[in-house]
Amino acid sequence: MDAFWPPVILSLQIAVAAGLVVFAAGLIFGRWMAGKKFKGKILLETFFLLPLVLPPTVVGFLLIVLLGRNSAAGKVIEWVFGQPVVFTWWAAVLASAAVAFPLMYQSAKAGFESIDSDIEDAALVDGAGKFHLLVFISIPLALKPLLAGAILSFARALGEFGATIMFAGNIPGKTQTASTAIYLAFxxxxxxxxWMWTGCLVGISFFMLAILQLLMRKG
Structure with missing residues (x-):
């Protein structure tokens, strides 16, 4: 059992961290894109949704190209933090966040677009600022889709494999998640x-999806 828990705990830590990153990014971009019409919107949304259909290994490869030691961004990261991001805990978080972001973005955008614009306009007329409008009006009204997106993103990040093993590797105690540990054990x-790791991930994922089903059934 000593070998069982570290990848599970690491997977949960990475999924939580990636989930927070994705929730914030999905909230910002979903709110910004909701109801907007401008040239290039289709291309931008296609870019946001691309990780949903790309093979995870392609996402991992692109992360290496964009943030690896030979890239401009990678060199800046290494200069600021004193080490490259590749094959670190944060690399696993970024890989998981990249593949989970489309789920949160879609849910957030749909949630904000479902809000009656008259309610938000009335709040602005009554003197509410944009921040107060978002926090006290828009988010509460779009809470169910936002929670659904958060659950789906967490579950997706928890099971991420391809992008993680490409960008973060499979280092025991450092970047070895339950998904990569299953591959190595097999x-x-x-x-x-x-089988133990598989059962654990299936159980957690089943629990999260059951919560999602209950959430969506409530009126």
Whole structure:
């Protein structure tokens, strides 16, 4: 059991961190894009949704190209923090966030677009600023889709494999999540451990989706 828990705990930590990043980004971009019409919107939204259909290994490869040690951004990160982002805990968070973002963005955008614009206009007429409008009017009215997006994003980040193993690697105790640990255990013929991690991820994912179903059924 000593070998079982570290990847599970690391997976949960990474999923929570990625979920927070994705929730904030999805909230900002979903709010900004809701109801907007401008040239290039289709292209921008296509870019936001692209990780949803790309193979995760492609996402991982692109992250390496954009943030690896040979890239301009990667060199800046290494200069600021004293180490590259590749093959670190944060690389796993970024990889998970990249593949989970489209789910949160879609849910947030749909939630904000479902709000009656007259309600928001009335709040602005009554003197509410944009920040207060967002926090006290828009978010509460779009709360159900936002929570749904957060749950789906967390579940997606928890099970991420391809982008993670490309960008963060499979370093025990550092970047080895339950998903990558399953792959290694299977490759080594340790089926008992592979089944334990599989059962754990299935159980957590089932629980999260059950919560989502209950949330969406409530009126």
């Amino acid at each position: 490759d080594e013929g340790n089926m008992n451990l592979a």
